[in-house]
Amino acid sequence: MNTKFFNSKTPLLLSAFALISLLTSCDNEEERWTDVKEDPITEIVTDLDARRIISFKVINPGENQAIYSAVNNLDRTITVYLPSYYEYEYLEASIALPEKTTISPAATELVPVFAKTPFLYTTKAADGSTAIYTVKVVIQQPKLVLNELSTETTTYSLATSATLLVKGENFIPSYEVTKVYAVDAQGNKKWQFQQYNDGLDLFSFSGRYSFGAAAADVTLEANTDYWIQMESYNLTAKMKYPIRFTK
Structure with a gap:
């Protein structure tokens, strides 16, 4: 009887070689990644302007329904968006200021809705510096x-x-x-x-x-x-x- 013998070492060697190659390639791929850290972010904190107006609201409708206005401390403007159905001729204001900052005219003075000249506030900080704010009344009224x-x-x-x-x-x-x-x-x-x-x-x-x-x-x-x-x-x-x- 003729008997044939097969060499089983060859497939095993090939499999081992393939596995080693795969692991080697993974190691090489992993080595190509570099962990780069971003530049640190530095937050710059500056002192708030002591002449600023913190808030401005119209209190004619009452404190619970007060109309908060837009205060722009860069342009020095106070924009009041006034619904026309209130029919106000004058506005009562409540103004919040930084500690030791004053305002003129006083917050208790009525603001005319239809002023012929711009209505101005002047704020004054404790160090004597001042700023002038202009009140702008925008009446929200649909076309007549x-x-x-x-x-x-x-x-x-x-x-x-x-x-x-x-x-x-x-x-x-x-x-x-x-x-x-x-x-x-x-x-x-x-x-x-x-x-x-x-x-x-x-x-x-x-x-x-x-x-x-x-x-x-x-x-x-x-x-x-x-x-x-x-x-x-x-x-x-x-x-x-x-x-x-x-x-």
Whole structure:
């Protein structure tokens, strides 16, 4: 009988060689990584400006509903975002300052909403240095819209003994801050209408106005073009087409 013998050492040697090569390659790959540390981060702490305003809030609605304003200590501005429905003419302020810093005028002084000149605060630190802040009041009021009484081809006429019904959008429902005028072609106010009832209709944005005088005393000229103009708190709107009045 012929017997064949196989050499089993060869596959074992090949397997061992492959394993050693794999381990060697892993070691080599691992050696190629270098642990590099990032540069340390240094935080620089500077002293806060003692002349700064820490906070500014409007307290007309009460402390619980105070309107916090945006204080920019770089530009030295205080921006108050005021909802138009408050109808404020003046603002009551509460101001927080660093210890030993004073402010002029005093925080108790009223701030006019419609100031003709910028309202300024001056802060003074304990070392005598000062800073001047400007108050900016931004009234948040939607666009005022008036519905036309006339058209491009038809001019609306109103007797001076009748009432004027004005409709539109976004009137503030108060006769104290929503006023109606008859103006001429140059925009000059010729007549201010008076309230007709107790208040404007908040839901339909409409209001009735009267001339507030006897027909004989109304100075508007007959058969002359006038425009209806409304001033509602911060905004003014004028009808595009004119109307005419009759005695």
